[in-house]
Amino acid sequence: MTLRVQLSGDSDQLLTLESALRGDSELRGTRVQRIDVPPAPGELGPVTDALQWVSDNGELLSALAGALTAWLSQRRTTVTVKIGDREVVVDSTKVRDPEALALQVLLALEGDGTAV
Secondary structure, three states: EEEEEEEOOHHHHHHHHHHHHOOHHHHOOOOEEEEOOOOOOOOOOOOEEEEEEEOOOOHHHHHHHHHHHHHHHHOOOEEEEOOOOOEEEEHHHHHHOOOHHHHHHHHHOOOOOOEO
């Protein structure tokens, strides 16, 4: 299973999310990869545009959703989560209950994909 996470705005936020996911003990055995885009004219080096999470164990999706929403509850940004053609947009400025949000993300990814 491959899941892609994109943030609007600052790519440094993606790097803090990457660190949080790599440090989560429930996500051991999974891979987190940076998706870089070429630098714009005048910029040095590539910019991280997204993170890609890869696992052979689909049951770890709930652990990932929990880690993602815990991270989001401490930030104010918009995140797009994609699995295949399903997409969920999460606006963390409205997060009041991270556990409920994790469940909403899981349900939306299992369905057609909606904004949360």
